[in-house]
Amino acid sequence: MERTTVDLWVGMFVVAGIAALVMLAMKVGNLGTYNVSETYQVHAYFSNIGGLKPKASIKSAGVLVGRVTDITLDTERYEAKVVMDLDKRYQFPKDTFANIMTSGLLGEQYIGLMPGGDEQMLKNGEQLKKTQSAMVLEEMIGKFLYSKADEPAK
Amino acid sequence: MPAVKAFKGIGHRVINAVWRIGVATRFFLLTLTHSGSGFRRFHLIIKELFSTGVMSLIIIMVAGLFVGMVLGLQGYETLKRYGSESALGSMVALSLVRELGPVVAALLFASRAGSAMTAEIGLMRATEQISAMEMMAVNPIARIVAPRFWAGVISMPLLAALFSAVGVFGGYLVGVVQIGVDEGSFWSQMQAAVDFREDILNGVIKSFVFGIVVTVIALFEGYDAPPTAEGVSGATTRTVVTSSLAILMLDFVLTAIMFRGN
Numbered sequence: 001m002e003r004t005t006v007d008l009w010v011g012m013f014v015v016a017g018i019a020a021l022v023m024l025a026m027k028v029g030n031l032g033t034y035n036v037s038e039t040y041q042v043h044a045y046f047s048n049i050g051g052l053k054p055k056a057s058i059k060s061a062g063v064l065v066g067r068v069t070d071i072t073l074d075t076e077r078y079e080a081k082v083v084m085d086l087d088k089r090y091q092f093p094k095d096t097f098a099n100i101m102t103s104g105l106l107g108e109q110y111i112g113l114m115p116g117g118d119e120q121m122l123k124n125g126e127q128l129k130k131t132q133s134a135m136v137l138e139e140m141i142g143k144f145l146y147s148k149a150d151e152p153a154k
Numbered sequence: 155m156p157a158v159k160a161f162k163g164i165g166h167r168v169i170n171a172v173w174r175i176g177v178a179t180r181f182f183l184l185t186l187t188h189s190g191s192g193f194r195r196f197h198l199i200i201k202e203l204f205s206t207g208v209m210s211l212i213i214i215m216v217a218g219l220f221v222g223m224v225l226g227l228q229g230y231e232t233l234k235r236y237g238s239e240s241a242l243g244s245m246v247a248l249s250l251v252r253e254l255g256p257v258v259a260a261l262l263f264a265s266r267a268g269s270a271m272t273a274e275i276g277l278m279r280a281t282e283q284i285s286a287m288e289m290m291a292v293n294p295i296a297r298i299v300a301p302r303f304w305a306g307v308i309s310m311p312l313l314a315a316l317f318s319a320v321g322v323f324g325g326y327l328v329g330v331v332q333i334g335v336d337e338g339s340f341w342s343q344m345q346a347a348v349d350f351r352e353d354i355l356n357g358v359i360k361s362f363v364f365g366i367v368v369t370v371i372a373l374f375e376g377y378d379a380p381p382t383a384e385g386v387s388g389a390t391t392r393t394v395v396t397s398s399l400a401i402l403m404l405d406f407v408l409t410a411i412m413f414r415g416n
Contacts, residue, residue: 010203013211017312020319021358027341028247028322029350055349 038088039066040124044098045079050134052100052109058084060113065090068111084111086122093118094126100134109134178374185303185373188296198301199308206267206302207309211316213266214259218317221254222246222324229325230333240339244347246325247318251348251357252413255318257405260364263310264397268372271302272393275376276386284377299377303369310365311358318357356412363408364401371397 046052049071058066066086074081086092095116102109113128122128193199229245275298278284284294322344329335348354372393379389 006204007200009208010200013203013208013309014312016211017309017315020312020315021354023319024251024315024322024354025350028251028319028344029348029354057346 039085040088040122041069041083041085042122042124042126042128043081043083044128044131045074045077045081046098046100046131046133047079048133048136049080049082050100050102050109050136052082052111052134056108056110058086058111058113060090060092060115065113082111091121094120094122095130096122096128097130097132098128099132102135174378177378178370181299181374181377182370184295185299185370188293189300189304191293191296191300193304195297195301198297199304202301202305203309206263206271206305207313210263210266210309210313213262214313214317215320217258217262218250218255218320219324221258221317222250222321222326223328225249225254225321226325226328226333230329230335239335241343241347242325242329242335243340243342243344246329247322247344247348248353250318250321250325251353253405253409255321256314256357256361256364257401259314259317260310260361260368260401261398263306263313263365264368264372264401265394267306267309268368268393268397269390271306271369271372272376272379272390273386275299275302275373276379276381276389279377279379280381280383280386282381299373302373306369306372307362307365310368311361314357314361314364352413359412360405360408363404367400367404368397371400 052068052071054068054071056068057064058068066084068082068084070081070083072081072083073079092113093116095118097114097116099112099114100109101112116130225246226242229242230239233239233241233245275284278298284298287294287297326340330337330340375389375393375396379385
């Protein structure tokens with residue numbers, strides 16, 4: 001087949017378009033930073049998850065180690081069941097402490113994992129027993145006001 | 155009775171519009187069924203890709219750069235009030251990838267390439283080239299319409315991706331290089347906020363749908379244009395107006411389906 005300059009231009013156009021898509025995926029999107037490599041699944045119960053959403057990040061010592069995959073209300077204990085996928089490269093002890101934290105004062109919420117001292121590691125499908133719920137700003141203000149009111153007047 | 159006459163006029167226009175929609179749908183299906191032979195003559199699609207895609211490159215990229223730069227400036231001014239300038243990257247990228255990239259690129263595409271398509275086919279009809287083809291037993295839908303349709307559908311997502319990429323670069327230029335937002339937080343917040351499937355892929359789907367709609371409207375208006383100078387100019391205007399409105403309305407519908415605030 002004969003080749004013309006039009007072919008060259010069209011080829012350059014298509015290559016540039018696909019390069020833009022790849023650049024968007026890698027540099028702008030999160031495809032380059034978090035690839036879903038091998039994961040294992042654990043779950044935890046929280047009495048209040050605050051504003052935690054699916055796909056929220058799970059961090060340990062500030063490093064991203066996984067993502068929240070599912071949040072449901074367990075009607076047997078009336079607590080939120082949070083299912084999370086953790087990277088296989090990172091193993092955690094059985095008594096790891098799961099804590100819902102907020103990045104910044106009003107930022108998005110994530111789960112912070114604080115490893116305990118157990119010798120046995122968490123396996124796929126197991127439960128994180130020790131959890132701490134999200135801090136809800138309204139509750140904190142309420143507590144603060146009550147404690148202020150209880151103080152004896154000077 | 156003037157009132158009755160006015161009612162008659164409205165009814166006439168509505169019926170006419172519905173009629174045209176029906177004919178346009180049949181035209182679209184006809185184009186799809188005749189696409190097979192269009193793909194066999196692939197050089198025709200290449201030629202059309204050149205005139206619709208490559209020739210729109212400059213306007214798309216310049217527009218993308220400036221839209222990104224404006225987003226950077228405006229976003230900075232607003233975010234500064236809340237002390238969250240570092241979120242500038244995610245704001246620029248999300249608005250470009252989700253909305254502005256597909257929509258503005260499609261609007262530019264409609265006025266740059268769509269109008270040209272309509273005028274070209276309308277003139278072919280007016281100078282009886284289409285009738286001549288039919289006379290030679292060449293199917294004008296397969297020979298003229300189908301290659302242009304596929305060229306438009308292929309080039310629209312590529313153009314929208316280029317628009318978004320150049321726009322992000324424009325936002326980077328203004329936000330990081332000129333104003334001095336921290337470069338690390340600009341990119342990392344962007345990567346944390348933009349999801350590949352949720353945002354980028356949905357943007358590509360949007361631009362794909364816009365590509366189909368714009369090219370079908372442009373081709374149909376050209377094919378259906380009255381064979382006069384006035385008819386062709388009217389058809390060209392209608393292409394730009396109808397496809398712009400269709401893009402904006404479809405964008406709302408698609409956004410409502412895709413991002414239902416979960």
